[in-house]
Amino acid sequence: FWRMVAATTTDLRARADAIVATAGHGEVVDAEAVPGAGSAPGVTMPSVAVRLAGDHLAALRAATPPIVGRVRDGATLLDLRSVDPADDPHLTAALRAARR
Numbered sequence: 001f002w003r004m005v006a007a008t009t010t011d012l013r014a015r016a017d018a019i020v021a022t023a024g025h026g027e028v029v030d031a032e033a034v035p036g037a038g039s040a041p042g043v044t045m046p047s048v049a050v051r052l053a054g055d056h057l058a059a060l061r062a063a064t065p066p067i068v069g070r071v072r073d074g075a076t077l078l079d080l081r082s083v084d085p086a087d088d089p090h091l092t093a094a095l096r097a098a099r100r
């Protein structure tokens with residue numbers, strides 16, 4: 001938890017840029033993360049997400065391991081603040097598969 005909270009948006013953006021470039025799918029966007037799984041209502045912190053046009057939740061959840069995101073304004077958002085850097089290859093592979 002603390003490592004995810006302490007991650008800078010610069011670091012998150014670098015990871016997101018690498019994921020999108022490698023996957024060949026998605027775009028990097030600014031996002032707002034909610035710390036503590038909602039235990040601090042109304043509190044947000046800046047984050048960075050990978051955005052995919054459309055709803056890709058079913059395909060991403062079917063990946064191994066499952067990828068959990070959210071849909072907002074007709075797009076799937078994958079917030080990098082909630083992804084352990086060790087899981088970036090899994091996320092990249094799932095994005096590549098969702099592109100098909």
